[in-house]
Amino acid sequence: MSQEMSHDEVQAALERSPFMSFMKLKLVSLDQAAQRIVLKMPMRAEFERGAGTGQWHGGAIASLIDIAGDYALVMKVGGGVPTVNFRTDFLRPAMNTDLAATATVRRAGRTIAVVDIDVTDDNGKLCAIGRGTYLPTIG
Amino acid sequence: MSQEMSHDEVQAALERSPFMSFMKLKLVSLDQAAQRIVLKMPMRAEFERGAGTGQWHGGAIASLIDIAGDYALVMKVGGGVPTVNFRTDFLRPAMNTDLAATATVRRAGRTIAVVDIDVTDDNGKLCAIGRGTYLPTIG
Amino acid sequence: MSQEMSHDEVQAALERSPFMSFMKLKLVSLDQAAQRIVLKMPMRAEFERGAGTGQWHGGAIASLIDIAGDYALVMKVGGGVPTVNFRTDFLRPAMNTDLAATATVRRAGRTIAVVDIDVTDDNGKLCAIGRGTYLPTIG
């Protein structure tokens, strides 16, 4: 059932989607055994909250959380995994920095999977955390 | 303390932010008494989930939810309101459609405000719902 | 597939479970067409936050939210419905009052159902709101 994807296959999948391609997501690492994936997203002008502030808008951070949670499962299932719901908590403003999202599967059941996502800045400071529920079997 | 904003002032604020400007958000209506605001977001190529599918990516929908919830408070407070956290539930795929977000304040306390957001497609079908917590006093 | 339950059958189901029986939940009304159910829970000494304060502990309120959301689906499915996850937002302290929970199904799909729950006090003031995700097909 599960078809594990390689680093290059996951990176290619990230680039196929127009939305994810626009976000210029880069796969940093994937660990099938630990069910953990790390994605990086560079700042770009369109993601600024206020012009010239260098601050990430929360919507872009939430998008990163949703996708990172998704791809922690995609790498295992081998394809698209619908999000049921997710929660985003903002802990600190993210300013003039790229963002790294570490997504870890907490539970992958037959029907439902739950994933935790930590978002850190260039200094490793925690900026936001996410928790998402996905339907892996529909992948 | 509170400075109610006019329709034009809210629309101008939506356009000042690079992120929101990129989303081309349009203020449909605001109702200060009911503490309710309606925003519209047009589909654009960058928001597609899969190329050529016409399906909205969930990240763009979550961004709309965050902003609509925020602006239900901004129109009353008169400025930026930080999001503490928010939940996004996806109910139906949104395909080949603009999106309308209706945000209604459920409770605006001294420290914390809670807002519900419904996202519908061109046929009025509910595609997603959100619930956000904000810090209105820091606005 | 669905077996709609009567008022008496729902009330009996509420009393069969030791936990719900302890909560002394009373079915106020059920509306199959609107997919809405109203439950009432009386204050009891064990649910007080601080001794002698008459204030409901949040855990008891969260329990009421979970069950009310569940029963908005149970009445339709005819049996137990597992909760996937739920969110509880506390809006106002609930003091020296019974609690009423109104649960409304927002979306009942093939796999996933989402329910909103409003909790009010004896004066109709909103004390807490909940949003839950359930697996109705396993019912």
Add this chain to the structure above:
Amino acid sequence: MSQEMSHDEVQAALERSPFMSFMKLKLVSLDQAAQRIVLKMPMRAEFERGAGTGQWHGGAIASLIDIAGDYALVMKVGGGVPTVNFRTDFLRPAMNTDLAATATVRRAGRTIAVVDIDVTDDNGKLCAIGRGTYLPTIG
């Protein structure tokens, strides 16, 4: 501002509240430096989901999550800390077991604190996870 509480003071606080006293919560450990607390809750007849099943009702698990998250902050602040909202995800049924809740502060800001809570059974299996937002300054 912060008044760190001892093991005995935290245990005494848990027993002062009628609701928590009913839950018979036991403080297993507290680590002020790591901002982590572990509570244990024994099964009792009133918390069963179905009579004779030995399965915990989700409402009792949610209550444990709320309180454990709270006390990760209480031990530091020295008193009651209101919950703003919290999310409960059920990962596995908890049957014929006590429950242990490990609550870890993810971020304690000036206004808002966010805490993660893991709930495990007697075999160390993860049964549920929670994430809560609290107002530590009002403590």
